[in-house]
Amino acid sequence: MTGTAAEPFPERKSRPKFRRADPADGIVWLTGASQGIGAALAHALVARGFTLALTARNEGALRALAAEFPGRAFAYPADVGSNEAMAQCYADILAAHGPIGTIIANAGIYRPLAAEAIDIAAFIECINVNLLGAARQIAPAARAMATRGRGHICVISSATGFGGMPTSSAYGASKAALINFAECLKIELDPLGIGVSLAVPGFVDTPAQETNDFPKPFMVSADDAARRIVEGMMAGKFEITFPRRFTWPLAAIYALPRSVYVTLVRRQTGWDKRPPSTSSGQD
Template structure:
């Protein structure tokens, strides 16, 4: 079902990806560029993206720490001064496994600062321009880890749940303003973040596969872009279970 205006053709469109130094963000930037988009990529560390950006005049690299409000505002102003943005993708992410039996408040707050507050900073910086011209699309990279509480997800999961809730509210507020909103909920994707996991990740896919799923979701006008379906559809069913069934089931399958 189309909840947004489909974006199937990228030639002439301008995209800003925040958090695109590695993983899904970088793969998505490369897929969008291959499809014909003009791409601006930002992240705190250049890593593998700066060399790629330097090879293509239609790719711009702009360093950005999403935790610094002044930098977000200045970077957004500079990008918008060169033309409107058709799509803004917030893909910045921070992940460390944490349980309540070994709580680390500083780490909890760092998750919130990068995963959620950074998204608020970027939205605040780009939304006035989109509202003024009644156009554009905002896409937030969340995670199935935010769908329900999970062991080891004390720090990460709540920030992703907040992003999903934020996207839902943005959609309701902006649908009649000509602005699209989508939320991306990947399952397990092979990235530097998931490389920390010490368990077998079911239905693991590559960052490149994740990027193609995102482009397919935008082309179909989806709001909830989740993948791979062979994994995420089962998780959607789990969301419907009452707590008296959900909690024991999670303990059984995770051993935690």
């Protein structure tokens, strides 16, 4: 059976084995575009010849950003946490601009949660936006890309996804799942001619970091992060991790036995000196 609904990813002849993000593939659908890394990505992408469909909830910020690039960037406000909103957003972009060439799943939230006082609503929100939001964006586009035999998908995870960190149970779990998700996409979509990139940033100076008072070693600017991500996608890289002096040691200690990893992280973050009564968790 070929080309039927039962076989959504039909076999194609002579597809390239190795894909780079390419403006010629079609419009980029970028989520989390209203500020931070997403807004910086928009600038970096337009500078390299891409046309953009920008998604986030803050319609005013999206429209202001799109107005900087007339004819090259368009606002498509939506909540990545909603099945209906994301399906409608995808349909609207498709109708106006044709097939999506590149997906960047960047929308994300951080919710600090003390392990002894986990707020279930905040936990669900974090997974719903960070992980399921990416799935809502990628699922319809991956199907269409497979039929065309071209396209690129970039998943924005975090170095927190490499291993557990204090107060990061929900955020870290969502970002670890995104690493696994991107690996699955890479394994399965490569033979269909679709490129996959996984961005694993360390600390990036964005509004998301303004309320965090913990140390942020080797923090890079949002513009620097965006440049590294876009250049990595255009070079056809799978894993784009930066700054390496932060992410490589972290990945290396995670390769140690888990008990050693846990001890080292507890010591490194000062959590070994934490008095039992200082819980900052919500109840």
